[in-house]
Amino acid sequence: MPVRNLSAYRQRHSIHQNDLKAMRTSEEPFAAEQYELQGPPLHRFSINRRQFFRYLGGGIAITFVAGHALSDDGADVAGANDNSIHAWIHVGENNNVTVYTGKVEVGQNIRTSLAQIVAEELTVPFESIEMVMGDTALTPYDMGTFGSRSIPYMGSQLRKAAASARELMKKMAAKKLDVDVAQLKVSEGKIHNTKDGKPLLFSDIVRGEKLIQPIDESAATTPPGQWKVCGTSIPKVNAAHFVTGKHEYVSDMKLPDMMYGKVLRPPAFGATLKSADLSRAQALPGVVAVHDAQFVGVCAPDPLTAERALTLVRAQWEEKPQPSRDLIFDYLLKHAKAPRGNDGGGDIAGGLARAKATTDKTFYVDYIAHAPLEPRAAVARWEGDKVTVWTGTQRPFGVQDEVASAFRIPKENVRVIMPDTGSGYGGKHTGDAALEAARLAREAQRPVKIVWTREEEFTWAYFRPAGVIQVKAGADASGKLTAWEFHNYNSGGSAIQTQYDVDQRRIQFHPVDSPLRQGSYRGLAGTANIFARESAMDDLANDLGIDPLEFRMTNLSNERLKNVLKACAEAYGWSGRSRAKGRGHGIGCGIEKGGYVATIAEVLVNPDDGQVTVKRAVAAFECGAIVNPVHLENQILGCVVQGLGGALFEWIDFKNGRIVNPMFSRYRVPRFTDMPELEIVMVDRKDLPSAGAGEAPIYGIAPAIRNAIADAGGERLYSLPLLRKP
Amino acid sequence: MELNINDKTYTVNVEPTANLLTVLRDYLDLTGAKYGCGEGACGACTVLVDGQPTRSCITPLSSLIHKRIVTIEGLAPEGELHPVQQAFVDADAFQCAYCASGMVMTAAALLERYPEPTEEQISSFMNGNICRCGTYPRIVSAIRSIKTT
Numbered sequence: 001m002p003v004r005n006l007s008a009y010r011q012r013h014s015i016h017q018n019d020l021k022a023m024r025t026s027e028e029p030f031a032a033e034q035y036e037l038q039g040p041p042l043h044r045f046s047i048n049r050r051q052f053f054r055y056l057g058g059g060i061a062i063t064f065v066a067g068h069a070l071s072d073d074g075a076d077v078a079g080a081n082d083n084s085i086h087a088w089i090h091v092g093e094n095n096n097v098t099v100y101t102g103k104v105e106v107g108q109n110i111r112t113s114l115a116q117i118v119a120e121e122l123t124v125p126f127e128s129i130e131m132v133m134g135d136t137a138l139t140p141y142d143m144g145t146f147g148s149r150s151i152p153y154m155g156s157q158l159r160k161a162a163a164s165a166r167e168l169m170k171k172m173a174a175k176k177l178d179v180d181v182a183q184l185k186v187s188e189g190k191i192h193n194t195k196d197g198k199p200l201l202f203s204d205i206v207r208g209e210k211l212i213q214p215i216d217e218s219a220a221t222t223p224p225g226q227w228k229v230c231g232t233s234i235p236k237v238n239a240a241h242f243v244t245g246k247h248e249y250v251s252d253m254k255l256p257d258m259m260y261g262k263v264l265r266p267p268a269f270g271a272t273l274k275s276a277d278l279s280r281a282q283a284l285p286g287v288v289a290v291h292d293a294q295f296v297g298v299c300a301p302d303p304l305t306a307e308r309a310l311t312l313v314r315a316q317w318e319e320k321p322q323p324s325r326d327l328i329f330d331y332l333l334k335h336a337k338a339p340r341g342n343d344g345g346g347d348i349a350g351g352l353a354r355a356k357a358t359t360d361k362t363f364y365v366d367y368i369a370h371a372p373l374e375p376r377a378a379v380a381r382w383e384g385d386k387v388t389v390w391t392g393t394q395r396p397f398g399v400q401d402e403v404a405s406a407f408r409i410p411k412e413n414v415r416v417i418m419p420d421t422g423s424g425y426g427g428k429h430t431g432d433a434a435l436e437a438a439r440l441a442r443e444a445q446r447p448v449k450i451v452w453t454r455e456e457e458f459t460w461a462y463f464r465p466a467g468v469i470q471v472k473a474g475a476d477a478s479g480k481l482t483a484w485e486f487h488n489y490n491s492g493g494s495a496i497q498t499q500y501d502v503d504q505r506r507i508q509f510h511p512v513d514s515p516l517r518q519g520s521y522r523g524l525a526g527t528a529n530i531f532a533r534e535s536a537m538d539d540l541a542n543d544l545g546i547d548p549l550e551f552r553m554t555n556l557s558n559e560r561l562k563n564v565l566k567a568c569a570e571a572y573g574w575s576g577r578s579r580a581k582g583r584g585h586g587i588g589c590g591i592e593k594g595g596y597v598a599t600i601a602e603v604l605v606n607p608d609d610g611q612v613t614v615k616r617a618v619a620a621f622e623c624g625a626i627v628n629p630v631h632l633e634n635q636i637l638g639c640v641v642q643g644l645g646g647a648l649f650e651w652i653d654f655k656n657g658r659i660v661n662p663m664f665s666r667y668r669v670p671r672f673t674d675m676p677e678l679e680i681v682m683v684d685r686k687d688l689p690s691a692g693a694g695e696a697p698i699y700g701i702a703p704a705i706r707n708a709i710a711d712a713g714g715e716r717l718y719s720l721p722l723l724r725k726p
Numbered sequence: 727m728e729l730n731i732n733d734k735t736y737t738v739n740v741e742p743t744a745n746l747l748t749v750l751r752d753y754l755d756l757t758g759a760k761y762g763c764g765e766g767a768c769g770a771c772t773v774l775v776d777g778q779p780t781r782s783c784i785t786p787l788s789s790l791i792h793k794r795i796v797t798i799e800g801l802a803p804e805g806e807l808h809p810v811q812q813a814f815v816d817a818d819a820f821q822c823a824y825c826a827s828g829m830v831m832t833a834a835a836l837l838e839r840y841p842e843p844t845e846e847q848i849s850s851f852m853n854g855n856i857c858r859c860g861t862y863p864r865i866v867s868a869i870r871s872i873k874t875t
Contacts, residue, residue: 107822107859235818242823243811243830245758245798252757260752303752304744373762373770373824373858422760422824423858454763630818634861638821641860664767664856672849672862 059092059206060172062165062213063140087140087154089118089161091169095189095203097122097129099158102142102397103150104134105420106428107638108694109631110150112237116627117155120222120229121162124189124202131237134396134418144395146426146520148593148692151627155690163219169205176205224625224686231684233630249422250392251377255447258379259288260303261440262310263450264296265460268657269516271317280312288444289313299440299448322657323515329364329468332489336510340493343506348472351483351504355474357543358483363469363532364719365491366651367516370464371669374422375457380437381447386413391434392421399431406435407442425642426520427461458662463652464521465514467491469532475540479554486533490514492525495592495699498533500555516654522639523592523695527646527702530590531720534703538586539716548587548707549574560596560622564683565589568598568620571681582607583615584714586707588700594691596622596683599640599700601676605712612714612723614644614676614705622683623691629682632693636680639697645670647702648723729790731756732800742788747771750782750797758798758827762856769855772828773797779835781854798827801834809872810834817868821859828855833869843869 053059088100099118105111115129132138134145142154166186173191174181177200185192190199224231241247266273276296278289286301287309296313300306323331352358378391387407393399396416404411416434433450441448452460472485481502488496493509509525521527541551549569556562565587569575577585582605589598602616621636649668653660661667702720710716729736731754738753750756750773759782762770766781773782774796802808807815810833820826829852836843836851843851848866857865 107820107824109821233818235815236820236823239815239818239820239823240807240811242820242826243814244802244807245827247823248757249760249824251761252751254752254755254757303748304740371858373768373822373856374760375762421822423822425858451761454765454768634818634821634859634864637863638860641862642858663765664763665765669856669858670860670862671856672853672866675849675862675866678863 053210056090056098057092058208058210059090060165060168060209060211060213061088061090062161062168062215063088087157087161089158089165091122091165091202091206093203093207095124095128095201097124098132099129100132100139101154101158102134102136102139103154104145104394104396104418106145106392106394106424107422108150108635109236109628110145111420112234112631113151113627114155114158115237116229116232116234117159118162120227121159122166122189122202123187126229126234128189135415136396136400136417137415141397144398144429145424146394146429148595148695151690151692152594155627157215159221160215160217160219163221164213164216167216167219168213169202172205172209173200176200227625230627231625231629233628235630248419249374249377250379250390250419251374251422251451253379253390253449255379255381258447258449259299259301259440259444260306261297261299261437261448261450262306263436264298264310264313264315265456267317268319269322270657271319274316274318276316277314280314281309284309284312288440290440290443292439295436295439297436297440299444319657324655325653325660328466328515331515332466332468332512335512336489337512339487339508339510341508343508346483346485346504346506348483348485348504348506351502352472352474354476354482356477357540358472358474359536359539359543360472361470361536361539361718363471363528363535365467365469365528365531366720366724367463367466367518367654368521368646368650369458369652369667370425370427370461370521371458371664371667372423372425372427375452375454376428376433376461377449377451378431378433378437379447379449380434380441382438382441382445385409386415387438387441388415388417389431389434389438390417390419391431391437392424392428393418393431393434394424394426394428395431398429399434402431403434403438407438425522426524429520430462432460454664455662458652458667459659462517462519464527464646465491465518465525466516467525467528469528471532471536473536473540475544475551477544479541479544479546479551481540481555486529488525488529488532491528494524494529495526495590496529499558499561499591500537500552501557502555516652522642523698526590526592526695526699527643528720530588530699531702531706534588534590535706535716535718538703538707538710542710552587552589558591561589561591561598564596564620564622565598567681567683568600568618571620571679572600572618574600577602582712584708584710584712586704586709586711588703588707590696590699592696592699594623595693595696597697597700599704601701601704601708603705603708603712605709605714607713610714612709614648616677616679617701617704618679618681619697619700620681620683621693621697622685623693623696624688625686625690626682626684627690632682633680635693636682636697637678639695640678640680640701641670641675643698643701644674644705646720647705648674649721651721651724727787727791729787729795730793731795732797738787740787743786746773746782746785746787746790746795749787756797756799760824760827762825762828767854767856768825769828769832770825772831772855774831774835777835777838779832796831798831801830808834810837810869813868813872814865817864817871819861819864819868821861825855825857825859829857829865833865836869837872845870
């Protein structure tokens, strides 16, 4: 069967206009990003009331759906094909609560935080909440788990849905008891009649019901100041399963009769398959081999035979010239397309003329890899013309689209299930392994598992974009910015707008068709844009002889960021920092997606050999009201540590269409001994809505280290990673 | 050939050049040890061989004759947690936890060597284990919290 689009190595353009449009209309205005997305599905969620309760048992369900989409009596989920359903909460006859969301767990512990939110509003024990996540057959459509959206969007929807369930049950109880609803109070998962009487369990109220209701916008949610479950450090759900090796990641799965698949990779990016001879592979016992357009794969009843079979495939490829790392930055500048949007139109020349100090520098940022410790993996099983795929992806519904489109089958015939997965960091938006497993399983008529090797993951996944950034800026003698011109080539538009006050500004993103497959990354282009911005700010401050913290404060009016900077400086002891030779202190800060971060780092630079040691770092972060302090701290910590790798030594080397360092022994990532003393300061703002935290805290560390190196008397560096030895 | 794993004898019928990790995961259904790199550089596949933390992904079966292999499945009796596992749960150390098995096995071996390890000893002993989620400081403090008396 010919399969369309089943090419593991095709270059995908990472920005789809339609997707950006979809994102903007569905959620919030967004800077131009590098998400790999497809449009939302047109029709998919076709569960009806009968099916729903057959699966769940009786009870009540609250769905986040516009009221008009339900029929008047709520008898059927009449609008359920529409994309407006984002989550379900079901309260069952056994007092059990089940939450259905398309969000997925990749280590950010959102399974825990979202359950906390629901437990809070229903006043039930945390343990009584079951989270069903990322299963296209059971959970409503969700665009994907990225962009730090789970807490601000899904969290607030679930909070409202849970509050609606609580209010609905109160009304039902009032009817049952024949009392005024105002006399009823909900606590500890029970409904109490304030006048007198025995409390009612939720199960007493929902028994025999099969009721689906939309969210009640008037249902009051618990203000952060009164939270009892949220705001506490509930530990990771099923933590003991993870430390005993019992949790089943996709790569651990084994279905009856399952075969093991391997895919033949091209020798280089852009190579075209001319011919393939599968006969020797097929001669091995039990081996099934497939050659379909540009795809060649094999599967066997055991993994060693599959590996051997792959080595027996004879293939001819035609390569074409590919740009290499040594010329990549010239390439990006030369191949830039028309910049996006209005640059702000500021009078840069005029602003620079008023400046006492100016800077005019070009920054270079390498491609880096997410390198999630669990490589891409998928298990596919066909039943007739329907396929179920288990795969570790941040976008189960996106993968459902990819599979449906590749096999030209209706989306309803594709079920994608995402068990809690070995991390993503923005790197698992695609369904590559799912397509490969499904193609082989179709041929073999048996389930097939594919687990990418580390080299495949480093080579055929996608990268954080490389970028070139040109900054021209100036400030006057009082330390006020007078001009700010900023051009980013290829990284992306995330966090490209400066948070500092400057009237004369020109800021633009120049897209490029990247020679390497590139896509989303933790914090996206903010890792590049904020690095360049904060470095240029420090150069100006130092050239003016102004304290870098004071210089930032002078040009900032954003109170939230100023508070975080203050908190960070205080914890660090900025004002009393020791100014010995070879010891430097640097600041980096930024705002993105509702998160405010400031980081200060201390480095030691050995005067003899220039060796840099990051001695200490303090990261302060604020994202509104804190839902789970320990897990928030883990996210901040994770961002700082991952950011440390990109700051100091992570970079992808490539030559003639081949990755030169596709392994951990050649691609250095942070390890235990790379850890500086780390301190994390969390600013809890119970007066502000909770935002996500998986991305923004990454921003501060790279510029903080860079500025500290300069402060220590080292070089002013203009590229990432800072310590790359060419 | 015969392998002694978690005090049980397993007979496997694969080439002696096959690596232990593949055999554990795909032939014996002991999937606690994880594949992370295939070159012994990330530690996700760590098991104990005669008490030594060993990268099972680069360990050929032929080197395991008469050796005692302990995997994460056999570290503690069923239903119980090894002190390292308990400390990691108590510290809420992990994020995606894909590295957890390897971290636990290496840390268990560390405590055999240094019952009260310093921070430097922990970092240096554990340095072959990668956690991409960046939980290192939490892991260090979890290990330091273990009382081995």
